[in-house]
Every structure is written in C-alpha cells, then in structure tokens.
Amino acid sequence: MKCEICDAEVANSEELKAHMEREHTLEERGDEELEKPDMMDQPLSGAPIVPGKN
Ligand SMILES: [Zn+2]
Numbered sequence: 001m002k003c004e005i006c007d008a009e010v011a012n013s014e015e016l017k018a019h020m021e022r023e024h025t026l027e028e029r030g031d032e033e034l035e036k037p038d039m040m041d042q043p044l045s046g047a048p049i050v051p052g053k054n
Helices: 013-023
Strands: none
C-alpha cells in the first residue's frame, strides 16, 4: 500500500502507521483537530507573564 501524503510504498498498515509517525507530523496527517493557524503558544489571558516582577 501507499502513503497518501508522500506516495511512499509501505508493506502494510503497520508499516504505514510507523511511516506516518516517523515521516509526517500530525498536521500533515490531519487526523487531529489541529487546524489552528499560528496562535499555539500565545497565552490567552491578557497580561504577559513576567517572572520575578510582582
Ligand atoms: Zn509518507
């Protein structure tokens, strides 16, 4: 069978799974709900966290 993302030949579904985990990120695979563009590490609460200033 073939990898749908890069067309690499793999022997079976186990190989495909291993290939996916090795060669492709979750985003590429698209089987997680990670369609968020850029805002990954932004803290959502207003104030920035400054250690030692309180
Ligand atoms: Zn692939």
